[in-house]
Amino acid sequence: MFKGRTVAFFVVIAMLVSSLLTLTFTGQWSFAGAGPVTSGIFADNSGSSTKSDIKKIETALELVKKNYVEDVDQSKLVNGAIDGMMHALGDPFSSYMGPETAQQFSEQIEGSFTGIGAEVSMENGNVVVVSPIKGSPAEKAGIKPKDILLSVNGESFEGLSLNEAVSKIRGPKGTEAKVKVKRSGSAASLEFKIVRADIALETVYARMEQDGVGVIEVTEFSMNTAERFQKELAALEQKGMKGLVIDVRNNPGGVLPVVIEMAQQFVPKGKGIVLVEDKNKRREGTLSKGGGKSYPVAVLTNKGSASASEILAGALQESAGAKLIGEATYGKGTVQTSFTHELGDGSLLKVTIAKWLTPNGEWIHKKGIKPDLAVSQPDYFSVAPINKEKTYKYDTLGDDIKSAQIMLSASGYDPGRKDGYFGKGTENAVKKFQDDNKLEVTGVLDTKTAEALESSLIKQIQDKKNDNQMNRAIEEIRKDIAS
Amino acid sequence: MFKGRTVAFFVVIAMLVSSLLTLTFTGQWSFAGAGPVTSGIFADNSGSSTKSDIKKIETALELVKKNYVEDVDQSKLVNGAIDGMMHALGDPFSSYMGPETAQQFSEQIEGSFTGIGAEVSMENGNVVVVSPIKGSPAEKAGIKPKDILLSVNGESFEGLSLNEAVSKIRGPKGTEAKVKVKRSGSAASLEFKIVRADIALETVYARMEQDGVGVIEVTEFSMNTAERFQKELAALEQKGMKGLVIDVRNNPGGVLPVVIEMAQQFVPKGKGIVLVEDKNKRREGTLSKGGGKSYPVAVLTNKGSASASEILAGALQESAGAKLIGEATYGKGTVQTSFTHELGDGSLLKVTIAKWLTPNGEWIHKKGIKPDLAVSQPDYFSVAPINKEKTYKYDTLGDDIKSAQIMLSASGYDPGRKDGYFGKGTENAVKKFQDDNKLEVTGVLDTKTAEALESSLIKQIQDKKNDNQMNRAIEEIRKDIAS
Numbered sequence: 001m002f003k004g005r006t007v008a009f010f011v012v013i014a015m016l017v018s019s020l021l022t023l024t025f026t027g028q029w030s031f032a033g034a035g036p037v038t039s040g041i042f043a044d045n046s047g048s049s050t051k052s053d054i055k056k057i058e059t060a061l062e063l064v065k066k067n068y069v070e071d072v073d074q075s076k077l078v079n080g081a082i083d084g085m086m087h088a089l090g091d092p093f094s095s096y097m098g099p100e101t102a103q104q105f106s107e108q109i110e111g112s113f114t115g116i117g118a119e120v121s122m123e124n125g126n127v128v129v130v131s132p133i134k135g136s137p138a139e140k141a142g143i144k145p146k147d148i149l150l151s152v153n154g155e156s157f158e159g160l161s162l163n164e165a166v167s168k169i170r171g172p173k174g175t176e177a178k179v180k181v182k183r184s185g186s187a188a189s190l191e192f193k194i195v196r197a198d199i200a201l202e203t204v205y206a207r208m209e210q211d212g213v214g215v216i217e218v219t220e221f222s223m224n225t226a227e228r229f230q231k232e233l234a235a236l237e238q239k240g241m242k243g244l245v246i247d248v249r250n251n252p253g254g255v256l257p258v259v260i261e262m263a264q265q266f267v268p269k270g271k272g273i274v275l276v277e278d279k280n281k282r283r284e285g286t287l288s289k290g291g292g293k294s295y296p297v298a299v300l301t302n303k304g305s306a307s308a309s310e311i312l313a314g315a316l317q318e319s320a321g322a323k324l325i326g327e328a329t330y331g332k333g334t335v336q337t338s339f340t341h342e343l344g345d346g347s348l349l350k351v352t353i354a355k356w357l358t359p360n361g362e363w364i365h366k367k368g369i370k371p372d373l374a375v376s377q378p379d380y381f382s383v384a385p386i387n388k389e390k391t392y393k394y395d396t397l398g399d400d401i402k403s404a405q406i407m408l409s410a411s412g413y414d415p416g417r418k419d420g421y422f423g424k425g426t427e428n429a430v431k432k433f434q435d436d437n438k439l440e441v442t443g444v445l446d447t448k449t450a451e452a453l454e455s456s457l458i459k460q461i462q463d464k465k466n467d468n469q470m471n472r473a474i475e476e477i478r479k480d481i482a483s
Numbered sequence: 484m485f486k487g488r489t490v491a492f493f494v495v496i497a498m499l500v501s502s503l504l505t506l507t508f509t510g511q512w513s514f515a516g517a518g519p520v521t522s523g524i525f526a527d528n529s530g531s532s533t534k535s536d537i538k539k540i541e542t543a544l545e546l547v548k549k550n551y552v553e554d555v556d557q558s559k560l561v562n563g564a565i566d567g568m569m570h571a572l573g574d575p576f577s578s579y580m581g582p583e584t585a586q587q588f589s590e591q592i593e594g595s596f597t598g599i600g601a602e603v604s605m606e607n608g609n610v611v612v613v614s615p616i617k618g619s620p621a622e623k624a625g626i627k628p629k630d631i632l633l634s635v636n637g638e639s640f641e642g643l644s645l646n647e648a649v650s651k652i653r654g655p656k657g658t659e660a661k662v663k664v665k666r667s668g669s670a671a672s673l674e675f676k677i678v679r680a681d682i683a684l685e686t687v688y689a690r691m692e693q694d695g696v697g698v699i700e701v702t703e704f705s706m707n708t709a710e711r712f713q714k715e716l717a718a719l720e721q722k723g724m725k726g727l728v729i730d731v732r733n734n735p736g737g738v739l740p741v742v743i744e745m746a747q748q749f750v751p752k753g754k755g756i757v758l759v760e761d762k763n764k765r766r767e768g769t770l771s772k773g774g775g776k777s778y779p780v781a782v783l784t785n786k787g788s789a790s791a792s793e794i795l796a797g798a799l800q801e802s803a804g805a806k807l808i809g810e811a812t813y814g815k816g817t818v819q820t821s822f823t824h825e826l827g828d829g830s831l832l833k834v835t836i837a838k839w840l841t842p843n844g845e846w847i848h849k850k851g852i853k854p855d856l857a858v859s860q861p862d863y864f865s866v867a868p869i870n871k872e873k874t875y876k877y878d879t880l881g882d883d884i885k886s887a888q889i890m891l892s893a894s895g896y897d898p899g900r901k902d903g904y905f906g907k908g909t910e911n912a913v914k915k916f917q918d919d920n921k922l923e924v925t926g927v928l929d930t931k932t933a934e935a936l937e938s939s940l941i942k943q944i945q946d947k948k949n950d951n952q953m954n955r956a957i958e959e960i961r962k963d964i965a966s
Binding site: 071 | 532533535536537539540541542543544545546547550551552553554555557558559560561562563564565566567568569570571572574577579761762817820822825826827828830832834835836837838878879880902903904
C-alpha cells in the first residue's frame with residue numbers, strides 16, 4: 001500500500017484524469033432492477049432511419065479516406081466519430097475511451113494495477129523512488145527509497161515524462177521487469193529482476209486525533225474501498241473512538257454499491273441511502289439493512305467532492321444526522337455504466353444511465369450539497385504558481401505578482417496589498433523575505449526568490465495547523481463528544 | 484449592393500464565421516486535372532476493415548440510444564459522429580456542416596443570397612435598417628434607413644438576436660415577406676409586402692486617391708468577385724490611374740479559379756501564379772495566359788489575409804513585381820473541396836484535398852508571407868472592449884484599465900502609463916476626458932465614461948488618417964509613380 005500518498009496521488013491522478021468523476025457498475029451493463037432501461041424506448045425505431053444514418057457516416061468516412069490530402073489512419077477517424085457522438089450528448093460524464101485509457105479506467109475502478117509496486121516521482125529529470133510499497137515485489141527485491149531508476153528491460157528513461165516511465169515499468173502480472181538502478185554511494189548501476197504482481201491502490205487513510213476523534217480520509221470509492229474502510233473504522237472503534245470525521249474532499253467518486261455499503265454503516269436500518277431514477281422516471285430506493293452509530297459523525301467536503309462522495313454526504317446528512325463541514329460539493333447527480341465487450345477491441349463506452357437523488361428526493365446535479373457549516377481554506381491553498389522566467393520590480397503589475405503577494409502573506413510577510421500591484425509594501429516584504437532566506441536583498445521578484453516563496457508556501461500548505469476545514473471538523477466533533 | 488459595408492460585413496461575418504477560411508471549388512468534387520486524387524490509394528482496402536469499423540460506430544450508436552438517461556435525437560448523434568471524424572484529422576480546414584450552415588457557406592461562396600435586401604443592425608434590442616440595398620426589393624417597396632423592423636409574416640423579432648431576425652427575414656427567391664415597420668414620426672406601424680430576390684454581396688470596393696493612386700479593397704473571393712474586380716479596375720484605369728493598392732486585409736479567402744483570374748491581370752504571360760500539389764506529391768502549375776501592368780502595384784496584407792488572399796499576394800510578389808505592405812499573412816496553404824450531394828440531406832463535407840505553393844515553390848502554411856515593408860496599425864486598433872459593469876478608480880488595476888488607457892491615449896489624453904495600473908496620470912487624463920465630453924468630472928472610470936471612451940475610439944479607428952498601413956501603401960505607390 002502507498003505510504004507517501006501525496007506523490008502517489010499525483011501520479012495516479014495524472015494518469016487517470018480523463019476518467020475521473022464516475023459513478024459506475026463494474027463489468028456489467030445491466031442496471032440492478034432496471035432491466036427495461038437496456039431495451040429502451042428506441043428499440044422499435046432503430047430500423048431504416050438508423051441504416052440511412054449509418055450510411056451517411058460511412059459515406060463521410062469514405063470521402064475523407066479517398067480525398068484527404070494526407071494518408072489517414074482509419075481507426076483514428078472511427079475513434080473520432082465515436083468521440084464526437086458522445087460529445088453530441090452534451091453530457092461530460094458520458095464518454096468513449098480507447099483501449100489504453102479503458103485499461104487505466106478499470107484499474108482505477110478496481111483499485112489496483114499490476115506492476116512492481118514502487119512509488120516514484122520525477123526529480124531533476126530522474127525517476128526517483130519515493131518508497132517501495134510494503135510487501136510489493138519491489139520491496140522484496142530490495143528497491144530502496146531515493147534509488148534512481150535508469151531503465152527497464154533495456155529501455156532507458158532518459159527524456160521520458162513520469163507517466164511515460166511509469167507505463168514502461170508497469171506490465172501484466174507475472175512478467176519480469178529488469179530494472180537498472182543508480183544508488184547513491186555506489187558508482188556502478190545495480191540491476192534488479194522483479195516479477196510484476198497485483199498492487200493495491202490505497203484509498204483509505206485513518207488516524208486517531210486527540211480526545212478520541214477519529215479521522216478517515218477516503219480518496220476514491222474503488223472496488224476494495226468499502227472493505228478497507230470497514231477495517232480502519234473497526235480499528236478506530238476498538239481504540240475507543242468517540243467521534244468521527246470522514247474526509248471526502250477532492251474525492252471524485254467511484255462505484256455505487258461500494259458507497260452504499262459504506263453508508264450502510266452509519267444509516268439506521270430502514271432509512272434511505274439513495275434513490276435512483278431511470279430514464280422512464282421510475283425511482284428505486286436503497287434502504288439501510290442495518291447500521292447506525294452512537295458517536296457523532298461529520299463529513300468533510302469541498303467542491304472536488306463528487307458523485308459517490310455526494311451520495312455519502314447526502315445519505316449521512318439526511319439519514320444519519322451527520323454534520324457536513326467545508327464547502328459545497330461538486331454537483332454530479334448521475335450514474336454511469338461501462339460497455340466494454342460490445343465494442344470488441346478493448347475500448348469502452350461510459351454512458352449515463354440514471355439519475356440519483358438524496359434520500360429526501362433532492363437532485364443535486366449542477367447544484368451540489370451545501371455544508372451545514374461552511375469553512376474555507378486560507379487563500380494561499382489555491383494560489384497559482386509564479387512564472388519563473390520573468391522578473392518583477394517596484395511599480396509593475398500582473399498575476400504573478402498577485403501570487404507572490406499571497407505567498408508572502410502566507411509565510412508571514414505583509415505585502416501591503418494582494419491585487420497584483422508591486423507597491424512599496426510588497427518591495428519591503430520581498431526584501432525581508434530575501435534577507436530571512438539568505439538570498440540577495442534586491443526587492444526584486446526574480447527566479448530564486450519565486451522558487452523560495454513557493455517552497456515556503458508548500459510548507460504552509462502541508463502544515464496541518466493550516467487545514468482550517470479539518471481543524472474545524474475535529475473541533476466540532478470534539479464539542480459534540482463533550483456535550 | 485451594400486453601402487454601409489462595415490455593418491454589413493459584421494452581419495455577414497457573424498453568420499458565416501464557421502465557414503471562413505476556405506479555398507474551394509464550388510459544386511464540384513473533381514479537382515481540375517487531378518482525377519486520380521478522387522479514387523485515391525485507399526480504394527483497395529476499404530473492404531472488411533471498414534465494415535468492422537462501421538459496425539463499431541453502429542454498436543456505439545445503439546448502446547447510447549438504448550441506455551442513455553434522456554431521450555436522444557439520433558440525427559444529433561450522427562452529426563456529432565461526422566463532426567468528430569473531421570476533428571480527428573487535426574485539420575481545422577476540413578469540416579462538416581449541417582444543412583443550414585452548408586446553405587450559408589454556399590451563399591458566401593456564391594457571393595449572393597436571397598432576401599429583401601435591407602442592411603440591418605441591432606440597436607437597443609431593435610432590428611434597425613441601416614440602409615436598403617440599391618435596387619433591392621426592400622428599396623423598391625419603400626423601406627427607409629432608421630426604420631425599425633418589428634416582425635415578418637407575423638413573427639415578432641422581440642428578444643431575438645440579429646442573426647435570428649435576419650434568418651427569418653431571408654427566404655427563397657419569389658416568396659413574400661410581410662414586414663411590419665415602426666417609423667419615427669408615425670404612431671401606427673406600417674406594413675410592407677416585399678418579394679424576396681437574389682441579392683448580391685459586395686466584395687470589391689474601389690476609389691481613386693490623389694495623384695492617380697487607385698485603391699481596390701477585396702473583402703472575399705466569391706464567385707462574382709473576379710468580374711466585379713475587373714470592372715472596377717477598368718474604371719480606375721479609364722480615369723487615368725497611375726498606380727494601384729490592392730487591399731486584402733482581413734480577407735479570409737474564397738474560390739481558387741477566381742483568385743487565379745484576378746492574378747492573371749497582373750502576372751505577365753507565361754509566368755507562374757500558383758502551384759497545386761496533390762496527395763501523391765504531383766505538382767501542377769498555373770501559368771498566366773497574359774496580363775501584366777505598366778503601373779506600380781502594392782498588395783496590402785495583415786494576419787487576417789488568408790488562403791486566396793495569400794495566393795494573390797504570393798503571385799503578385801513573385802511574378803508581377805508587386806510590393807507587399809502591412810503584416811505577415813495568415814498562413815493557410817491548403818485547398819479544400821466540398822461534397823454535398825453525396826450525403827443526401829443538404830449537409831456538406833469540406834475536405835482538404837491539396838496543398839498550394841507560391842510560383843517559386845514555397846509552402847507558406849502556418850508561416851504566412853512576410854511583407855516587403857512591415858507596417859503596423861496603432862495599438863488602439865486592437866484594444867479589447869471595457870467591461871462596463873465595473874467601475875475603477877485611482878490605485879486599482881486590471882485589463883479594463885489597460886484598455887481605457889489605450890483609448891485615452893488614442894483620443895489624445897496622456898494616461899501616463901498603459902499597463903493597467905490606475906495611477907495619478909490616468910486619473911488626470913480621465914478627468915480631462917470627462918470635462919471635454921460633458922461628463923461629471925470624477926476621475927473614476929464608470930459606465931458612462933467607458934461608453935464615451937469607446938465612442939471616441941471608434942471615431943479614431945474610422946478616421947482614414949489613422950490607417951497607417953493604407954497611408955503608407957499609398958505613399959509608396961506615389962513614390963514609385965514619381966520615380
